[in-house]
Amino acid sequence: MDIEIPLENKKEESLTDWYNEVIEKAELCDKRYPIKGMNVWYSYGLAIMKNIDALLRKEVEEMGYQEVQFPVLIPKNEFMKEAEHIKGFENYVYWVTHAGKNELDIPLALRPTSETAMYPIFSLWVRSHSDLPLRVYQIAEVFRYETKQTRAFMRVREIHFFEAHTCHTDFEDAEKQVEEDLKIMEKFSKALSIPYLQCKRPEWDKFAGAFYSIGLDAVMPNKKTNQIGSIHHYKDNFSRPYNIKYEDLDGKQKYVHQTTYGMSERLLGAIIGIHGDNRGLVLPPKIAPYQIVIVPVLLKSHKKEIEKRAKELLNRLLELGFRVKLDERDLRPGSKYYYWEIRGVPIRIEIGLKEFMENNITIVRRDTFEKTNVKLKSKNILSIIKDILEDIERNLMKKAEELMKEGIIEVRKKEEIANLDGILRAGWCGKEECGLEIEKLGDFGILGIDVKSKENMNCIICNEKGKV
């Protein structure tokens, strides 16, 4: 790959082409695998995704979740136990019907999600109230036979997936879990600098089998939403068919109430789309495979000295706990700048002749390209770099929040809706008839009721009291 060519596509001109080009040039995934929608993770893309996973693991484990891993295959008879769930997934499931030269007695589903793999086992794990709450999660691939146009990280057929599952004594305790999950999302999304809407989905759009669903939607630069996560309250909808019961303090057998919490590689799609610019990726520091790249500008006259200094700096920064790369390749500095800009490394440190002579380094921020000179001997180098990284995180969040705001249009009357482009913020009484009426007003769907907003707005259809 000729790394000196900057991006050919501009984000503001063609978001899709720009998005695909960034993915290719930053080496996130290779889409040439011979199955559509199943892509190969390059090591750089995989490293970012694994950092996202690690961050998520930390957040959920602090809240009492334990990591487990269930098999990929689910026997058809287990898969078919909850009617709504089957209806929601039957068009999307891959089926294994043969093994070796034999036809299997019972076809096996490739998990599209793991309720039906986990719950037969939960019915063995949960015996008494002292086993509750049960909180487990897994990070693994799920499979969905998407028929619509696929897009890397956004709509794929093999999905890198996080799914958390809980069991509780009753409805209220499960409600508390939903609240905790929302708190996890708040902390987690802050580290990614991704703001999001939090909407209780309308009845006709909830997860297959859920009592209710909360969608967590990021707003992309094209003013469309990207569901980066969802939290569901299942009530006892699954515990009944899967027989997950516990003996309560009063000696009675009761069905557990359940919740789930799902996220996927769409998080990465959101990060690319929302933070990226016309020079490529811009990575939030907490998930960047390298937070700092050191580029020595080598002049023949001082090659060895500058190389030596760059190595000393590398070791010092590694010792301070940063993820750092020293780019020693035999390339022009400009090529290296392009290379690491496309890959979104938050900080570049340049050491050239000027820096060498003056005993300092030049720090260049990826988000603003602002330059800072720091004395090499400064004892504050740790706090200076930490501050810059934190400022990058804040700045990305600020810009993403502005983008989200721009994408949302407040509507008071139904006549205003017709030709608007973006996410509409309007009153809705919550009744299905009005909701479906709203959806008919334009080419869009209802995300749901804003869970964060306490505001009341009258329904734009029936004018009765409603929510946002």
Added chain:
Amino acid sequence: MDIEIPLENKKEESLTDWYNEVIEKAELCDKRYPIKGMNVWYSYGLAIMKNIDALLRKEVEEMGYQEVQFPVLIPKNEFMKEAEHIKGFENYVYWVTHAGKNELDIPLALRPTSETAMYPIFSLWVRSHSDLPLRVYQIAEVFRYETKQTRAFMRVREIHFFEAHTCHTDFEDAEKQVEEDLKIMEKFSKALSIPYLQCKRPEWDKFAGAFYSIGLDAVMPNKKTNQIGSIHHYKDNFSRPYNIKYEDLDGKQKYVHQTTYGMSERLLGAIIGIHGDNRGLVLPPKIAPYQIVIVPVLLKSHKKEIEKRAKELLNRLLELGFRVKLDERDLRPGSKYYYWEIRGVPIRIEIGLKEFMENNITIVRRDTFEKTNVKLKSKNILSIIKDILEDIERNLMKKAEELMKEGIIEVRKKEEIANLDGILRAGWCGKEECGLEIEKLGDFGILGIDVKSKENMNCIICNEKGKV
């Protein structure tokens, strides 16, 4: 689970029952999943496996490997390109034939190994000699329809698998890779305290499609081998059907030479079987989820003070970088000892009234149950614990090496073979006819030629010069 009951089975009386009981009571995996040979990883078992993975990642990345991830599914036409490979796997492959309500045009294999997923893409990645060597690995699940009796971690149908794949300019460069892989194994197995045999497999037992295969076999307490890893030289056997070519310095298109390196969750099986004792697991410190468990022995009179001291110690040990658990549950100390012994935690620290009064702690080793008293204020606590952990690693290795030695019987004449039980060390000229003859002498197979041994032994069949 009543945690006060020690193991019911004795290792020396019934290895299989003991092995299954340890897996269940230490909560490594749950075998009650409704598909035979596909088990559920409990969080404790998963944590051990992930520590093994992390150790392996470190070793291979130091040697230039990069992590990637390929899809689980492989189109049948890609799968069927290398004849020997197909023959080796056709009885073991799960086939996806349907998706949603449609029958697929091309059936999709669940990867039993990833040659046929990776190599069509390698043919795109490799263009010129400057792309070589290509060294990638992935850690993911593979699927094999085993018809023999399954056993947790040892023979399962969904296998947690490490596979490394390389491409080289020529045969010799691939040979060097094999040497490097053997070095990785040496370092890695030392951290697990697992010694192993290193045998070039006979022609009829090499990997399907390989030019030659080296098996890495641990010796289990029943004197049977457990193949914990294998390294293969493919020559250009795969690069020809998959068209992986590069332009050499002389401008000519040449096929690459390839190697692979595989390991699996059998490593965990070896660790359980080889190091475990009649109180449960004994974990090598580098992969133990907790290296230290602190058990405060709480007397009513000094409950708060001892609790406080235990917490201070916890924080101090965490700061020093150890993985530590403070067991604050309301249980008798004896129950806690059993609980953590079954789970193989290398070091237990007891703080009771005596320790409290004398301002010290009692350190108990899991492998020897040897006790050491250490002054709480000792500035050497870091080095004392480090030394003990290293000594545990060495001691486990020593015992495992003795076990391996006991399992190997040297045989000079074919008449001696008949009723021997174990691994036989004998001369073999390397000819297939003599090899097959040897296999007929007893109920066993030939592991291959000892790669480490430089000794010459005459063939026990034809008496010609041969190798061990």
